[in-house]
Amino acid sequence: QVQLVESGGGLVQAGGSLRVSCAASGRTFSRYGVGWFRQAAGKEREFVAAISWSGGSNTYGESVKGRFTISRNNAKNTVYLQMNSLKPEDTAVYYCAAPGPWMAVTITPDQYDYWGQGTQVTVSS
Numbered sequence: 001q002v003q004l005v006e007s008g009g010g011l012v013q014a015g016g017s018l019r020v021s022c023a024a025s026g027r028t029f030s031r032y033g034v035g036w037f038r039q040a041a042g043k044e045r046e047f048v049a050a051i052s053w054s055g056g057s058n059t060y061g062e063s064v065k066g067r068f069t070i071s072r073n074n075a076k077n078t079v080y081l082q083m084n085s086l087k088p089e090d091t092a093v094y095y096c097a098a099p100g101p102w103m104a105v106t107i108t109p110d111q112y113d114y115w116g117q118g119t120q121v122t123v124s125s
Contacts, residue, residue: 009119022096033105038092
């Protein structure tokens with residue numbers, strides 16, 4: 001089992017950058033892939049990015065490709081989401097999530113077993 005805690009959200013102007021982090025508990029973090037999702041007010045949860053448990057494979061949602069970068073540091077039990085060229089439409093609560101150990105990451109929220117509490121990202125125009 002793994003527990004996830006997001007941090008690093010905040011208010012930023014359009015065109016700016018922000019890095020959010022997902023810190024995991026436990027000694028087996030390296031067995032888990034991690035996905036980032038976001039949910040804007042009144043909208044469904046949207047896939048943002050995911051990284052495999054090995055770190056060798058990344059996947060991005062179409063709306064963030066070329067602007068966001070996901071990475072992980074297993075020694076620190078942390079996954080990062082670097083967000084550049086932010087737009088007002090990126091405003092949302094950002095969640096990190098993990099499927100079961102050794103499981104492939106996907107773009108579907110239902111296939112993730114563990115979720116953090118979320119961190120708010122607000123981009124002003």
